[in-house]
Amino acid sequence: MDKKILIALVFSFFLFQPTLAGFFRDDGIVNPPQFWQRFRNKDYLSTRPFYQWWYYSLEDYEKETTYIFAYSYSRCVNDMTNQGSYVFFGEVNRNSQDPHWQLISKYPLDEFKVNNDFNVSIANGKFKLEPISDSVIHLKGEIDDSSHVWFAQNIDKSTKITWDLTLERVQGWYGQSDLELEDDLVGEISWNTYAHDSQISGEIKINSKTIKIEKSPNFRIYGDMNWGDYFPHGNGKEMSWGWYNVIIPAENPEDDIAIIVGSGKTKTGTSLGIMTASFSNIKIGSERQGFRYVVGLDDTPGRSVLLATAGKNYKLYNFNVTRTNWIDITDDLGTSQIPLTQVVHIDSSKWVITLTCKSTPEMYNRLLFPTDGMVFSDWEALGVNVHVLIKEASGKVILDKVVNYGGLEFGYKSPIHF
Ligand SMILES: *[C@@H]1O[C@H](CO)[C@@H](O)[C@H](O)[C@H]1NC(C)=O
């Protein structure tokens, strides 16, 4: 059967199932067990490219510095140039004049080994991602071989970086478990924020500098993962994704405030036209709520909400992102257009949320995703000014706070010379 017909059939099934049409049965999985963090190469078609990565963003609140790293896998089917296993490390230091840098190493794909769900080892154990339990993960890395450096920006290729860290989850969330079949078929990027607010301890070494990371409110780590066959496609910056992250640590991690939002728009090549899917988990101390909002035919005035979170006494009305203050941002790889200001609106009968995120160009790293025949890129700003405003539907303010350590992204298929 033609792939597109199959996809259209699956979506029709979705739309006309009385139990599914219009709402999700729950608001996602809180603290997902290891199974949902699994390596999914085998679940996907071997005739299409496939990528997967596990990404971490570690905040040192006192030093106003964010360290970011990722372990990734990229299998190609046509053009094998970018096939491989990549390890990324970068930093944004808000006290520095030239605050951002990144280094990416590449190893052959067969040096990526995985057992159990996601016990990953790359380059014979130089890089390790080892889940000890559902909520504890050991993260290790040793970048010390410049012959494997695939890309370096604002940093010397020969920089030695090691990390040995233990993550302990405070809050994680997966909002797409019941969409996995559709995701496999369409092949669009999937997202699991299984550890989006976690404690962290251990150390990072960058050349002769040692950074001690303590299990204290001065440090938190964000962990997520993505996988799929394709990146958002269609013409121009309209087909894009955005990511918004805020963790406000507390003395007792149970009291943390953690907000994660992702929203992406892509052409589907089916009768659903352009689709937008938005996901968010919001934890305010012991209270939390997940929000999931999937819209089809998003390119027409009579767009249809396919699925939205709803509970007994609770409904999600709207979920959108507005982007303004566009600039051209340029690096060695080319120029992209990015919005310096992004505002997330989530309107529900439980909470009404507005996140106003303001960034400046020097906060951005261009994250690179090498895949079949192209490199997709995504602009990530760290140390973003975020005004978090959360009200009850009655108008009563629950949280009104401005932080200067938010994270955001804007990604679309922008021209890139690699
Ligand atoms: C992870 O895999 C390694 C082999 O690469 C093994 O030595 C280790 O025991 C595994 N850890 C767990 C928790 O399964």
Ligand SMILES: *[C@@H]1O[C@H](CO)[C@@H](O)[C@H](O)[C@H]1NC(C)=O
């Ligand atoms: C976004 O959602 C908010 C809250 O429901 C609404 O006021 C606003 O009009 C929406 N914006 C767009 C562009 O749809």
